[in-house]
Amino acid sequence: MLKDKLQHTQTDAEIKKRENFTLQLRSQQMEEQLEKCKKMLEELKGKLELQKEGYERQLSLITGKSYGTRGTSTSQKHQELIGSPDIHYWIKHQLLDEGVLRKLEMGLLTVEEVRASLVHRTDKPATVAGLYVESSKKKMPFLEAAAKGFLAKTYALEFLEAQAATGSLVDLATGETVSVAEALEKGIVDLSMKEKLMEAEKAVSGYISKGRKLSVFQAMEERIIDRFKGKKILEVQVSSGGLFNPETGMRVPTFIALNDGLLSKETQQSLHDPVSNPKGFHSPDTGQRAYYDEILKTCLYDINGSVFLVPFGERHLTNTSPMSPHRMSVVNSSCGSEMSVYEAFKGKHINKKTYLFLSQQESNWQENSLVDPSGNSRHFIADARSGRQLCLESALSQRFLEMSEFESYRSGLLSIYEIADIIFSRRVVVEDVNSPIAGLWDITRKKRLSVLQGLQQGVTDRVTALRLLESQVCTGGICDPSTGEKHTLSDALKRGLLDEALKQQLQQFEEAFNGITHPQTGKVLSVFQAVQENLLPKDVVFRCAEFQLLTGGLINPDSKDRVCLEEVIQSNFVDKATATLLKDEKFQAQSLTCPKTKRRITFKEALERSVFDCHTGLRLLEATKVHAFGAKTAFHYLCAFK
Template sequence: ALQTGEITVKYGRFKGKHTTLWDLINSEYLSEDKRQELFKLFRLRKITVEQLTVTILEIIKAKEIKQQEELYLEGLRGKVSVLTLAELGIVDEKTYNDLIDGKTTSTNVMNMESVRNYLRGTNCVAGVILQPSNQKLSIYEAQRSGILTPGTALCLLEAQAATGFIVDPLRNKKFTVAQALKENMVGPQMYEKLLSAERAVTGYRDPYTGHTISLFQALEKDLIVRQHGIRLLEAQIATGGIIDPIMCIHLPVEVAYKKGYFDAELNQILSDPTDDTKGFFDPKTHENLTYSEMLSRCKDPKTGLLLLPLNTEASHELHTDEQIEFALKNKIITLNVGTFTGKDVSVWEVLLSAYISEQKREQLIQQYRTKTLTIEEIIEIITAIVTEVSSKEKKFKGLRKQVSASELYESKIISKELFSQIIQGEITPDKVTKMESVQKFLGATNCIAGVRVESTKKVMSIYEAKSKGLLTPGTSLILLEAQAATGFVIDPVNNKKLSVEEAVAQGVVGQEWKKKLLSAERAVTGYKDPYTGDTISLFQALTKDLIVKDHGIRLLEAQIATGGIIDPVHSHRVPVQVAYQRGYFDEEMNEILSDADDDTKGFFDPNTKENLTYLQLIERYLIVKDHGIRLLEAQIATGGIIDPVYS
């Protein structure tokens, strides 16, 4: 009965062949116990031929899948299953099937160039070769011998670490950074920097989620200096492809796109190299190069390793203009003062900043050129200058606290030239504050401050207008929340700007609304993130569902309509592009607010009974008193005023 009829199997050694159920049940896929169990069930007619066929095919499938999963090839930091490589398109279907069917071996597959390049990468710059002697040296040995400058050597070693391993070109061996230190392949002074570069292989830790992320993702989240990150990323691409830190293998570009490890914008930057992306220096020709260009100049000796050819004499010609710029660009320091707070920056960036005068900059560079000063001594000098200037930095009055000149510069509210004039004492803070381009970000507001009765021309606060029945409670509350969320509660009679606490104390608003207005005021002072404890903006609170969406959109629209989104950390408004960068706004929300419909028209015109955006309401009522405040013209409507909140 079991030898009658043919069965087609999709897995294992029977794959694609026509065989019988008898052959399958007697194959190596079934243990003797399982075989006898199935025979018994069939004899007792407790299982049909069809059921027996299904059962055996499932056993074969399960064993084959398990076997496939247990087939691994060696990656940069461990083994990767062949099944995963097939899914990524690194191992093609034919090779995969041949491996599963036993027609080829793991070693053969591993040695295929198309596979090996992704698993282990192609060759990096392994060392130098001196001409005319053809003497080979490791990068670190070349530095210790004075053939390479410390900056050039560090860049080449970082590229090694970021593409897989530190290389010993004499013994043709590869080491992790920790192993390389023990083997004296790198020095202790560069160990931490190389460990950081090695994270381009093993992954960076996202401080917000705790997840392991790639080099590109770390670059996007500003966890590494952009210029430094681009240099390492370009080295990865030049040596096999972008590295997946989870599997520790190079990826095809299209797979890297899908995983979010690369994007078209950065691909375009790296495809059209400029001096900013040429992060490697050729000490022989004094040129800045991409890593790919550097590799093309290397020799491939018998070991198969790429070595940078150098003339012994030329290698000692240090401190040319190109080398000065390259060395200073690649020396990263942490200052944590002024505009550099919380950033790692290059010495070159600091020298070109507003803190260093042009005369001082030229003097320091000339002293470095003539070897009168070392980079370390330059760092001491510029650190002292920046620290001293920052300690005397001018302050400006923000919405709730003082704002530094460096913060205005970082927020793109003032230019580098104006910032330089401020910190050098060439212009006073008072004069800067009066500039319209600055004033609108520091605290100026165009909110609806109060009400003017059309018949009598009497001016009153929003709350007083509510108390006299000119505005409904709902309309009044929404207008007062807009005031609180855009800076201050306004007393239009006495021309005062007040915090909610002050407004309640002075009777400008009633005690019954204090809680609601304090909540709206957090759009200025900031919300507390319950997960991190950090101060976050109105938009961030909205995206984290800490406030009701309609309410949050109304307050956000009021901020934009009255001068710009408020940064609660630094207590001032910011330009739109800065709001994007700081996560205080995004394209989707901009689209929602730009296409106003009933859902975004959160304000009510009591005169026309229309729902409007705050901007529409402001534009409609352009009545301004001498001291420059906007007032809502109140007309007494027959039949009473409609309350949009309480209907």
């Protein structure tokens, strides 16, 4: 009996133990769930706080509270912003995103810049309206150009369909926009085009399906229109100002379109993918296929009608070149005048809103700062598109910029685009005839690249990059083509003009420029004296001599003056046999690969092919990237072994 009771007691104890363990486990699980709930509540609270801040910020803009511009309180400016019915409308409909509002609050954007960014949403679409014939300096409608044989009628129809897909056709005679029906009535377009243009106009009015008006993207998803056709229309609408919501009849920016189901992220990313969305337009000038966005960027703005025209001719007015500070961007077809955006603005041919909008199409200026080797903070404005950079402190000290103008910029009265144009209009850049190849000009992207950037982006090979950098170091320092400044190897490494491996390889060339210090006597020797003392390899000496002679003469390490070869011979720094070798062009090796043609060239040939940059006065070498043809198929390999 006692034994049974003992067993029963042990069994009860085990059961209670299990129950306690289960209760503890449940308690632990409940605590974990409680913690998760707390975290979820905290996250929700944080999101609500952010949303509240956003609403308060928008409300403050609507009700009149000011946040200042460029770090200074300027309530008048914000009252001006709020007082505009257009801006009020866009804030009300949440078409100014949080990022823009925050930048406005922090003073990183001015009122004018915000308005300029909204031009393509609040004004008529930025569509290609016709041709600008460079020879006659006159504008010409697409159909007239087709009739005169300037372009195929099918190409003309592409541009007219694009106009219809953005809401209206352009009457080039007046600059007014009209519907397809009105255009047919006025004889602006042929009756033969009616069906296609009416179909294109549905991109704005909507595609009717089951009693609903569908947008282009929605019609694509419902398979009402072909995906290739739909993507072509979407690319046009995005490029010209925004996607159309047929329910509201409004154009909306991409980020709103994504939220409203008018576009998907995947489709957005594929709009400029030549595989899933082939280029759907033809350049009237070259006949090459292009995206609408690419053609728009080459257009001129005609103040006679406020329309965008694609240039046609051999003058290539809108081409960006390192040899000219501004491209021609504005014309007046009524009198044949052609000018840059800044010239048009200063001449009061365009207002500030148009000036800022057009400037933003050409460049993307941003301000940044860095600490120089002396520990001083320097402020730069840099154009991400062209690779140009300007130091504001230098501009002030050189009187390219007045302090009053700088203060107006800081207070938001002058935009960053105006500051850049003011500095450029006053600078006088002299060509440096002794310049080595300071950098590369990417002819595809129309952008300045440092030699290292060219190497990293695949427009030049490492050996060529090394030779170009050697020529820079032994003639004064590593060149920064964005500013025109020259730097020591250590400084260039900090500024991202070199990598560590290149720095090590260039060490001897910097010593050659500064002079080689004799380890026993402490005397500073020239490269030829150093080679006689076996302090420098002969190949380094000959390359230094070649680079220096071709850029103006051998450099005296003490005075840094240039001296001709004859003077060096007379000074007994070099023997006649070596001098004869240096004079002989056969001695010059084809040590470079041309970044443009990809053919082997000498350093002398590289200098002859280079162009002087109007921004710095230094030489740039044109470059382009060779695109791979992709993987070979089995057919290619089969043919190769036949």
